[in-house]
Amino acid sequence: MENIKTSVELKEAIKLLELEHTYKGQLLKEQLLLVHESLKPANLIKSVISDVTSSPxxxxxxxxxxxxxxxxxxxxxxxxxxxxxxxxxxxxxxxxxxxxxxxxxxxxxxxxxxxxxxxxxxxxxxxxx
Structure with missing residues (x-):
């Protein structure tokens, strides 16, 4: 980052960091939902069966x-x-x-x-x- 010299630049930097934080938080939530979905017993069984049948x-x-x-x-x-x-x-x-x-x-x-x-x-x- 650049050196911040004025209060306006500080406010803009804070807004950018807040947007980045919001974006990364949303990505983290989506990833957590995917992990939760993949760890359900039915999906684990499907995954194991597909791995077994696809491995010659x-x-x-x-x-x-x-x-x-x-x-x-x-x-x-x-x-x-x-x-x-x-x-x-x-x-x-x-x-x-x-x-x-x-x-x-x-x-x-x-x-x-x-x-x-x-x-x-x-x-x-x-x-x-």
């Missing part, structure tokens, strides 16, 4: 974890069945965790193998018929 990495990770859990469970059901043997149940649980971890960590490799098998073997059979 998260969707891939979630899909990989789901496939891993399902394949681990199926492995346990197939190996253990409805046996009452405690050792077999323990072995089935360990096998389930192992299969779940391997499948969840290597989803891209498993997907590539599946695509290879489909393209070279299954798709080839459809062309011959």
């Amino acid at each position: 990495y998260l969707v891939d990770n979630l899909l990989g974890a789901t496939v891993g859990l399902a394949s681990g469970y199926l492995t346990r059901v197939v190996t253990v069945g409805s046996t009452g043997n405690a050792f077999k149940k323990l072995l089935g649980t360990i096998l389930q965790f192992g299969v779940t971890n391997v499948v969840a960590q290597h989803t891209d490799t498993i997907k590539s193998i599946g695509q290879f098998i489909y393209q070279h073997f299954l798709k080839g059979e459809n062309r011959n018929t």
Whole structure:
């Protein structure tokens, strides 16, 4: 700011500062309303859902974890069945965790193998018929 030398300049400077204060106060109120609106539970849920659905990495990770859990469970059901043997149940649980971890960590490799098998073997059979 410039040096104020007269009372008229002082009054003008005060008016300018008051206008600036009013403007910044209005901006602050609008920002506060936006923050209040965004922190409502419904808007938080919408935001999380849109973030989850728009993130390809998260969707891939979630899909990989789901496939891993399902394949681990199926492995346990197939190996253990409805046996009452405690050792077999323990072995089935360990096998389930192992299969779940391997499948969840290597989803891209498993997907590539599946695509290879489909393209070279299954798709080839459809062309011959």
